[in-house]
Amino acid sequence: MSEADTVQNIPTPRTRESLASDLRALGLHSGMVVIVHSSLSAIGWVSGGSVAVVQALIDVLTPTGTLAMPTHTGDLSDPSFWQNPPVPEAWWDIIRDTMPAFEPEVTPTRGMGRIVETFRTWPGVRRSSHPQVSFAAWGQHAEFITAQHSLDDSLGEQSPLARIYDRDGLVLLLGAPYGNNTSFHLGEYRAGGGRRIAQGAPIIENGQRVWKIINDIDWDAECFEALGADFERACAIKVGQVGSATTRLFAQRAAVDFAAKWIGEKRSVTRG
Numbered sequence: 001m002s003e004a005d006t007v008q009n010i011p012t013p014r015t016r017e018s019l020a021s022d023l024r025a026l027g028l029h030s031g032m033v034v035i036v037h038s039s040l041s042a043i044g045w046v047s048g049g050s051v052a053v054v055q056a057l058i059d060v061l062t063p064t065g066t067l068a069m070p071t072h073t074g075d076l077s078d079p080s081f082w083q084n085p086p087v088p089e090a091w092w093d094i095i096r097d098t099m100p101a102f103e104p105e106v107t108p109t110r111g112m113g114r115i116v117e118t119f120r121t122w123p124g125v126r127r128s129s130h131p132q133v134s135f136a137a138w139g140q141h142a143e144f145i146t147a148q149h150s151l152d153d154s155l156g157e158q159s160p161l162a163r164i165y166d167r168d169g170l171v172l173l174l175g176a177p178y179g180n181n182t183s184f185h186l187g188e189y190r191a192g193g194g195r196r197i198a199q200g201a202p203i204i205e206n207g208q209r210v211w212k213i214i215n216d217i218d219w220d221a222e223c224f225e226a227l228g229a230d231f232e233r234a235c236a237i238k239v240g241q242v243g244s245a246t247t248r249l250f251a252q253r254a255a256v257d258f259a260a261k262w263i264g265e266k267r268s269v270t271r272g
Contacts, residue, residue: 013044013045013046013047014043014044014045014046014047014052014243014244015046015047015048015052016047016048016052016055016056016059017056018243019043019046019052019053019056019242019243020056020059020060022240022241022242022243022247023056023057023060023242024060025240026238026240026242026247026249027238027249028057028060028061028170028172028249029060029061030060030061030062030064030065031061031062031064031065031140032061032065032066032169032170033065033066033068033139033141033145033164033167033168033169033170034057034061034065034066034067034068034169034170034171034172035068035069035070035135035161035164035169035170035171035172035182035183035252036057036067036068036069036115036172036174037069037070037171037172037173037174037176037180037181037182038053038069038113038115038116038172038174038175038176039113039174039175039176039245040053040113040114040115040175041175042174042175042176042243042244042245042246043174043175043242043243043244043245044243044244044245046243049114050114050115050117050118051118053115053118053174054115054118054119054122058138058139061139063139063140064139064140065139065140066137066138066139066140066141066142066145066167066169067119067137067138067139068135068136068137068138068142068145068160068164068169069112069115069116069119069120069135069136069137070112070116070133070134070135070182071109071112071116071119071120071127071134071135071136072109072110072111072112072132072133072134073102073107073108073109073110073131073132073134074110074111074132075110076099076102076107076131076132076201076202077132077199077200077201078092078096078199078200078201079091079092079095079096080092081199096200096202096211097211099202100202100209101131101202101203101204101209101210102129102130102131102132102134102201102202102203102204103204104127104128104129104134105127107131108120115174116136119136119138120136122138124138124142125137125138125142126138126142126143126145126146127146128145128146128147128149128159128160129149129203130149130150130151130154130159131201131202131203131212131214132154132199132201132214133154133155133159134149135149135159135160135161137160141163141167144163144167145160145163145164145167146160151203151212151214152214152215152216153189153215153216153217154214154216155182155185155186155188155189155219156186156189157189159186161182161183161185161186161252161256162186164183164252165183165186165252165253165256168251168252168253169252169253170249170250170251170252171183171248171249171250171251171252171255172247172248172249173247173248173249174242174245174247175242175244175245175246175247177225177228178224178225178227178228178229178231178232179221179224179225179228180224181224181228181255183252183255183256183259184221184224184227184228184255184256184259185219185221186256186259187255187256187257187258187259187260187261187262187263188217188219188220188259188260188263189217190256190259190260191259191260191261191263191264191267192264192267193267194217194218194219194220195217195218196215196216196217196218197215197216197217197218198213198214198215199213199214199215199216200212200213200214201214223263223266227258227259227262227263230258230262231250231254231255231258231259231262232248234258235250235251235254235255235258236250237249237250238250
């Protein structure tokens with residue numbers, strides 16, 4: 001949808017104040033720990049764009065709360081895995097040798113949207129150190145959430161997702177589908193099993209750029225829409241409008257626990 005179409009489809013522009021009011025009506029308030037997955041286009045035309053959205057979230061949570069977002073960089077990966085687009089095999093070693101190392105303060109996100117990229121550079125935001133699936137956080141528990149992000153099993157027990165779980169955090173799908181709900185991956189680890197793969201990415205280690213092998217499971221988000229639909233039928237969640245965006249707010253622990261059981265059952269059927 002073009003910007004002109006977006007303007008025509010709403011009666012008034014969305015603003016920092018109106019978005020904050022919508023978020024409070026949904027149930028968000030100061031002191032909460034929230035991981036947000038977002039779509040700026042779904043919200044409608046916003047005066048101030050992604051900056052106003054981040055401001056609204058911070059206004060509601062206040063510094064006593066914590067705002068987190070995934071700041072992933074899927075392009076910092078082994079070129080032998082690339083499909084969109086693939087690159088010639090003759091390029092692979094060149095890419096591995098020359099790709100700039102991940103630096104939390106510098107490396108931009110890829111495919112995460114304007115709200116996330118705005119938040120990444122926001123004053124006071126901390127970012128975890130993983131070169132492919134980092135998370136950024138602002139507020140009271142930002143350091144706790146982003147510190148000690150393990151290189152291997154990177155969305156598992158030593159990840160920001162698990163630290164949000166520890167803080168009894170919430171998930172806010174701000175115009176985003178269940179397929180974007182990264183917290184389901186923590187349930188995927190807890191379900192056990194999963195095919196193991198070896199990936200790679202450039203990092204800074206002891207002051208030097210190195211190409212580091214990352215051992216992890218081969219994540220499968222293709223089932224997340226079906227998983228999310230079953231979760232929503234089984235568990236209490238809040239659904240409302242933030243601007244024009246259909247938005248869901250729910251407990252991350254409930255989502256992770258449900259996912260672990262749901263995925264575990266599906267895997268048992270497959271193995272059986």
